[in-house]
Amino acid sequence: MPVETSIEKQMLSAIPHLRAFAVSLTGDLDRADDLVQGAVLTGIEKIDQFQPGTNLQAWLFTILRNQFRTDYRKRKREVEDPNGAWAEKSFTGPAQESRLDFEDMLEALSRLSVEQREAVWLVAAEGMSYEEAARVCQTNIGTIKSRINRARANLAKNLGIDDDEDLGPTRMIRATAMMETFF
Structure with missing residues (x-):
């Protein structure tokens, strides 16, 4: 479903607030921007689930927070290995x-x-x-x-x-x- 112009404007005006919230959660500008982008995209994809007359910004904050928590749980189980050195040395027996x-x-x-x-x-x-x-x-x-x-x-x-x-x-x-x- 296409996003209405007024909802689109509300989403765009929410981005700086979402970004500030994301930075407070992650402490990292790049990760914060990724979270905001993901939250806005999810908001657009699921706009039919938004209840008209409620606070769109609060809805987007909830989406962002849920994404952050999901990412956080995933990151706790993952080992950062940007250049593949750890994976290269790893060996798992049968x-x-x-x-x-x-x-x-x-x-x-x-x-x-x-x-x-x-x-x-x-x-x-x-x-x-x-x-x-x-x-x-x-x-x-x-x-x-x-x-x-x-x-x-x-x-x-x-x-x-x-x-x-x-x-x-x-x-x-x-x-x-x-x-x-x-x-």
Whole structure:
């Protein structure tokens, strides 16, 4: 639907106010201008949803604010990489190996004594300090440290980990990732 002349004038007169609001939200002139442009375009596209007799500028402010919030949520999950350096160095191994490793870890954990499994879980998975884990288990810190040490040794044995080379990606994946840096 074409935009009426009076609504078009109201939209144009709202732009400086929208821009000031966008700058206050972003702190960046370029991003603010992008937000204003997006809000005005969305306003034009959805003009049929505007209720005549209500405040057009407030409606556009709402559109701009919603766009800002959507962009903000997206940016929180994204890593800025303008020249592609981060992406170039990134390597993700196949998901199925990770799943198998996880299942192996669960199996190895199940073979630990209840006390060892409890101590490892509280400290490694829950992030508790040795002192906090000792309080939860109603024992002393030395006992918790001993249980964790034995649990780590048993996990390494159960998982077939002999040295640090056995941790992380497989040798094949590491070699593949190294080859990618040469090309």
